[in-house]
Structures are given as C-alpha cells and as structure tokens.
Amino acid sequence: MTDTPQAARPNLQSWWMPFTANRQFKASPRLLARAKGMHYFTPDDRPILDGAAGLWCVNAGHGRREIIEAVTAAMGELDYAPPFQMGHPLAFAAAEALASILPEGFESSFFVNSGSEAADTALKIARAFHAANGEPERVWLIGRERGYHGVNFGGISVGGIANNRAAFGPLLAEVDHLRHTHDPQRNAFARGQPEHGRELADDLLGIIEQRGAERIAAVIVEPMAGSTGVLPPPQGYLERLREICSANGILLIFDEVITGFGRLGAPFAAERFAVTPDMITMAKGLTNGAVPMGAVAVTSHIRETMMQGPPAAIELFHGYTYSGHPAASAALIAALDVYRREALFERALELEPYWQGAVHSLRQAPNVIDVRDIGLVGAVELAPVDGRAGARGYDVLCRAFAGGLLVRVTGDTVALSPPLIISEAQIDELVEKLADAIASSSREFQ
Numbered sequence: 001m002t003d004t005p006q007a008a009r010p011n012l013q014s015w016w017m018p019f020t021a022n023r024q025f026k027a028s029p030r031l032l033a034r035a036k037g038m039h040y041f042t043p044d045d046r047p048i049l050d051g052a053a054g055l056w057c058v059n060a061g062h063g064r065r066e067i068i069e070a071v072t073a074a075m076g077e078l079d080y081a082p083p084f085q086m087g088h089p090l091a092f093a094a095a096e097a098l099a100s101i102l103p104e105g106f107e108s109s110f111f112v113n114s115g116s117e118a119a120d121t122a123l124k125i126a127r128a129f130h131a132a133n134g135e136p137e138r139v140w141l142i143g144r145e146r147g148y149h150g151v152n153f154g155g156i157s158v159g160g161i162a163n164n165r166a167a168f169g170p171l172l173a174e175v176d177h178l179r180h181t182h183d184p185q186r187n188a189f190a191r192g193q194p195e196h197g198r199e200l201a202d203d204l205l206g207i208i209e210q211r212g213a214e215r216i217a218a219v220i221v222e223p224m225a226g227s228t229g230v231l232p233p234p235q236g237y238l239e240r241l242r243e244i245c246s247a248n249g250i251l252l253i254f255d256e257v258i259t260g261f262g263r264l265g266a267p268f269a270a271e272r273f274a275v276t277p278d279m280i281t282m283a284k285g286l287t288n289g290a291v292p293m294g295a296v297a298v299t300s301h302i303r304e305t306m307m308q309g310p311p312a313a314i315e316l317f318h319g320y321t322y323s324g325h326p327a328a329s330a331a332l333i334a335a336l337d338v339y340r341r342e343a344l345f346e347r348a349l350e351l352e353p354y355w356q357g358a359v360h361s362l363r364q365a366p367n368v369i370d371v372r373d374i375g376l377v378g379a380v381e382l383a384p385v386d387g388r389a390g391a392r393g394y395d396v397l398c399r400a401f402a403g404g405l406l407v408r409v410t411g412d413t414v415a416l417s418p419p420l421i422i423s424e425a426q427i428d429e430l431v432e433k434l435a436d437a438i439a440s441s442s443r444e445f446q
C-alpha cells in the first residue's frame with residue numbers, strides 16, 4: 001500500500017528513521033509534506049485527518065501563525081545564547097509563562113529539549129534533592145511496568161516497555177518496577193478511569209519493605225500511560241501512590257509529556273486527577289510541537305532545598321547546550337497564549353463526552369477486544385493475529401493512512417489523540433475512517 005507517487009519521493013536512504021522498520025517503510029513510504037489545522041497533506045496533496053496530534057504534541061492544530069511569527073521574530077533578534085552562567089530575557093519569560101499554568105506549589109522549571117531529557121533530568125534532580133537534604137542514600141528509582149519515559153538510559157531503566165530495553169545491556173541497577181494497571185478481565189470497555197486496580201499502588205509498600213523507605217528517592221509514573229497503549233489510571237490509584245510516597249519521604253514524579261497541556265481537559269493531569277506530584281516532566285504540547293523543548297517543573301520545596309548551599313556554588317551540575325533556546329522559548333510563550341485565548345483545555349473537557357461516545361462506538365468493529373478513553377485520548381485494542389503480535393495494528397495504521405487518517409499504533413492497540421481544536425463532525429469522520437480501516441483489515445486476516 002504505497003502512498004507516495006515515485007516522482008514526489010526524496011531519496012530515502014540516508015535518514016535512519018527512529019522507531020521505524022526502515023526497510024519496510026522505505027519500500028512503501030508514507031510521507032507528510034505540509035499541514036494546516038486538523039490536517040496533514042501528502043506530497044500529492046491528499047488530506048490526512050490528524051487523529052494523533054502528530055505524535056501527541058500538536059494540541060492547538062497545525063500551522064499556527066502566532067507561533068511561527070513569534071519564533072521567526074525571536075530568531076531575528078537572537079539566534080542563540082548560552083544558558084550556562086548566561087541568560088536571555090525570553091527564557092525567563094518562558095519559565096514565568098509556564099509557571100502561570102503550573103499547579104499550585106510549582107514555580108520553577110528546568111528547561112531541556114525533549115521528553116527523554118526531561119525524564120532523565122527529573123531522576124537526577126530527585127537524587128540531588130535528597131543529597132542536598134541530607135539523605136544521600138536515597139538513590140532507588142521506582143518506575144512501572146509498561147511505563148514510557150523516553151529513550152535515554154535513565155528513562156529506559158525506570159520505563160517498562162520490554163522492546164525498548166532489550167538490546168541495550170545493563171541499565172541503572174537501583175531500580176524497581178510497580179506492576180502495570182492494565183486489567184482487561186475486570187476493566188474492559190471502561191469509560192474514563194477504570195473501577196478496578198487501586199490496590200496495585202500498594203506494590204510500592206512491598207518495595208519499601210524490601211529496600212527500605214530511607215533508600216528510595218522517587219517514584220515516576222505517567223498519570224495516564226500513553227505510549228504503551230493508553231491506560232487511564234484506576235480510580236483512587238494515583239491518590240494512593242501519593243499517600244504512600246508522602247508517608248515515606250519519597251518524591252512522586254508525574255511524567256506529563258503526553259498528559260500536559262490540555263490533553264485530559266486540564267492544564268496538567270495533576271489537576272485533572274487532583275493529585276499533586278513533586279515534579280512534573282513535560283515536552284510535546286509545551287511548544288505545540290513546533291520547536292523541540294521539554295521541561296521539569298519542581299515544587300518550591302525542592303527548589304528551596306536545592307538553593308541552600310553557598311550562593312557561588314552551582315546547585316545542579318546538569319544542563320544542555322540548548323536549554324531555554326530562544327526559538328523554543330518563543331514557541332512556548334506563543335503556544336500557551338493560543339491555548340489560553342482559545343480556551344483549548346476547557347474545550348477538550350467539553351468535548352470529552354462526545355468523544356467518549358464516538359470512540360466507544362468502535363466496540364462494534366470486528367476484532368475489538370477493548371476500548372479505553374480519557375480526556376481527548378482514546379484507544380482501540382485489537383485481537384492479535386495468531387503468532388503475529390502487532391501485525392493487525394500495523395495493517396490498520398496503513399489502511400487508515402490510505403483512507404486519509406493518521407493514527408498511532410503500539411502493538412495491536414490504536415491510540416487516538418487529535419488536536420484539541422477537532423470539531424464534532426471531524427470526530428465522526430475520524431471514527432468512521434478508523435472503523436473502515438479495522439473492517440477492511442479484518443478481511444485481510446480472515
């Protein structure tokens with residue numbers, strides 16, 4: 001199912017593409033040439049409805065003039081400024097703009113360039129915080145099975161997606177994992193937060209018993225696991241994690257790279273679920289995907305603890321050449337402005353019931369074994385083809401694209417996360433196109 005005419009194709013050999021079966025892709029490429037609003041366009045100008053906000057990041061839709069103009073102006077003024085022992089006004093303004101939408105108790109953010117860097121930075125801050133707080137033995141980091149925290153060594157150590165760890169040898173040693181919360185036996189076709197699974201947070205008690213609370217630095221979880229196939233947190237689960245962390249001096253990190261910036265109908269999932277972590281990692285929607293950027297937001301308590309030493313001492317021996325880059329800072333400020341002016345976080349919340357009904361109508365499609373949703377996120381899990389896990393999911397991705405729809409697939413789960421500007425009519429169109437792709441795929445695998 002090749003989708004790009006030969007004449008419109010660049011030479012595909014030199015770019016080693018990430019998380020892609022390169023040889024398969026290059027034999028049958030899917031190219032996106034431009035984008036506007038809710039659509040991508042292929043090189044031959046075929047519209048593709050964006051059911052994935054690019055890769056969970058283009059929350060305000062594509063081609064936003066305000067962001068493009070802000071970035072262009074910033075680059076005209078200052079192409080680059082070093083962030084070590086130097087500063088520039090836009091980065092400070094960006095951090096202040098971000099602070100205005102962070103949950104209460106958060107004021108400062110550390111800028112990075114991606115979600116992966118945000119995760120590793122947060123893990124390092126956790127250990128450095130405890131060291132500064134007189135508890136340097138707190139080094140254990142607790143993640144969760146099926147968790148995704150990017151691809152750097154810290155992130156894959158606490159992450160729990162087997163394929164992302166398999167080829168890379170020994171990872172961080174002082175790491176344990178909570179069990180994941182996916183429980184289709186009890187929760188299949190749940191709407192919003194599933195009813196069962198709160199008790200899985202008590203896994204942390206077992207780890208505390210084994211390792212000793214005084215050796216554990218932090219727990220990192222996605223409030224809603226995204227990349228593994230959309231797992232909304234069971235009711236009461238995050239609250240229980242918070243409770244156990246607080247009782248034991250353990251920092252709680254929410255990885256909000258996907259859930260931040262309105263995806264769940266609130267600025268952050270922390271607010272959606274009324275559970276406040278100690279650190280929030282973010283990226284993607286931070287700039288509406290327009291310029292690479294990530295951030296780690298910390299509570300005032302963490303910040304103040306880190307600022308206790310002599311004023312001339314560097315508090316954190318960590319940072320990146322491009323931390324707070326002028327182009328990214330400008331994009332952040334402009335993106336937050338668009339979100340606020342168009343009330344997009346509120347819009348996501350208002351659309352949620354309609355979205356939920358539409359996504360759950362896919363229960364009727366062939367081979368669907370679960371449907372999940374929360375905020376403007378949905379997932380349709382398909383029965384794997386015998387002995388060929390992932391084959392059906394990939395086939396649906398290709399068929400959806402051929403039919404004019406972009407979705408994200410992990411294994412045999414189709415994940416949906418459209419830009420928050422999507423209309424009800426476009427939600428119907430998205431669901432119809434996906435239903436067609438699933439139906440035609442089921443004929444292929446009969």
Ligand SMILES: Cc1ncc(COP(=O)(O)O)c(C=O)c1O
Nearest residue numbers: 114115116148149150255257258
């Ligand atoms: C929860 C979470 N953390 C971290 C990352 C990594 O982000 P990046 O690809 O920008 O490194 C992602 C990416 O999808 C993510 O979903």
